[in-house]
Amino acid sequence: GAVVSQHPSRVICKSGTSVKIECRSLDFQATTMFWYRQFPKQSLMLMATSNEGSKATYEQGVEKDKFLINHASLTLSTLTVTSAHPEDSSFYICSAHSAEKLFFGSGTQLSVL
Amino acid sequence: GQNIDQPTEMTATEGAIVQINCTYQTSGFNGLFWYQQHAGEAPTFLSYNVLDGLEEKGRFSSFLSRSKGYSYLLLKELQMKDSASYLCAVRDGGSYIPTFGRGTSLIVHP
Numbered sequence: 309g310a311v312v313s314q315h316p317s318r319v320i321c322k323s324g325t326s327v328k329i330e331c332r333s334l335d336f337q338a339t340t341m342f343w344y345r346q347f348p349k350q351s352l353m354l355m356a357t358s359n360e361g362s363k364a365t366y367e368q369g370v371e372k373d374k375f376l377i378n379h380a381s382l383t384l385s386t387l388t389v390t391s392a393h394p395e396d397s398s399f400y401i402c403s404a405h406s407a408e409k410l411f412f413g414s415g416t417q418l419s420v421l
Numbered sequence: 422g423q424n425i426d427q428p429t430e431m432t433a434t435e436g437a438i439v440q441i442n443c444t445y446q447t448s449g450f451n452g453l454f455w456y457q458q459h460a461g462e463a464p465t466f467l468s469y470n471v472l473d474g475l476e477e478k479g480r481f482s483s484f485l486s487r488s489k490g491y492s493y494l495l496l497k498e499l500q501m502k503d504s505a506s507y508l509c510a511v512r513d514g515g516s517y518i519p520t521f522g523r524g525t526s527l528i529v530h531p
Contacts (some may be wrong), residue, residue: 314463342518352464352508352521401463410454410510410519412463 310336310406314413321392322421328388329416331402337382338404343375346399346415358385392420425522427509432528433499441494441507441525449514455483455494456508458524464508467494496527504529 311334319327331341339360344352356377357365364377376388389396397420402413424446433439445453452471456464468476470485470492482495494507506526510519 349524349526351523354518354520357518399461405517408452409466409469411466415461415463417461 310334310404310409310411312402312404312411312413314402314416316416317414318417318419320419320421323393324391326388326390327392327418328386329400329402329418331385331387331404331413333383333404333406336404336406338385338406339382341379341385341402341404342410343377343385343387344401344403346401352401355387358387360385389418392418394420396420425509425511425520427507427522427525429523430526430528432530433496435499435501435529435531437499438495438497439499439527441496441509441527443492443494443509443522445490445492445509445511445522447490447511447513450487451512451514451517452519453483453485453492453512454508454510454519455481455492456510456521458506458508460506467507499529501529501531503527 313332315330341358343355345355346352354367355370358377358379360379366372379385401415403410427443454469455467458464468483475484480497485492506524508524509522512519
């Protein structure tokens with residue numbers, strides 16, 4: 309299957325700082341990537357759809373100024389959590405489509421102190 | 422919108438068979454996925470059903486009935502490593518992005 313790489317796998321940061329998470333499609337081009345957030349024992353919640361060369365589409369209730377998404381190339385999308393607060397602590401996962409299937413990155417566990 | 426329902430937790434014995442059910446209500450239907458997720462890791466793809474019937478892939482099989490809004494994932498010859506969360510995800514007719522259920526936590530014990 310297709311490979312999606314996500315980095316870093318774990319981040320611990322102080323409240324008020326910004327954190328950037330990278331998502332790369334390694335063996336295919338992805339014009340669209342998706343960013344999910346998952347709280348413990350909860351489902352994956354779609355945050356936004358990242359579109360190469362254009363603005364991201366955010367789901368209802370997700371602040372676009374807080375969760376900045378950039379999709380500058382066909383293989384890279386980044387999610388920046390700006391001015392992170394403890395309530396932003398969560399597991400963030402990116403994904404991309406290939407041949408009708410959704411493939412996921414390894415996830416980033418963000419802990420904001 | 423979509424409503425996806427699956428049991429929160431199931432337990433089974435090593436070597437046994439377990440069936441995890443998923444029911445859904447969607448406006449249109451364009452495919453159902455099953456993913457496996459170990460704690461702290463990203464989901465991994467297990468199966469994709471778009472037509473009615475049973476899809477078998479090794480120890481795992483997935484069944485779909487579109488008229489009933491129902492699917493199940495069947496795991497045979499359970500192994501301890503099968504302990505994980507199993508996510509049912511449905512794609513409705515208007516989107517290519519699936520919506521995920523809460524997941525079923527499967528605990529396999531000796």
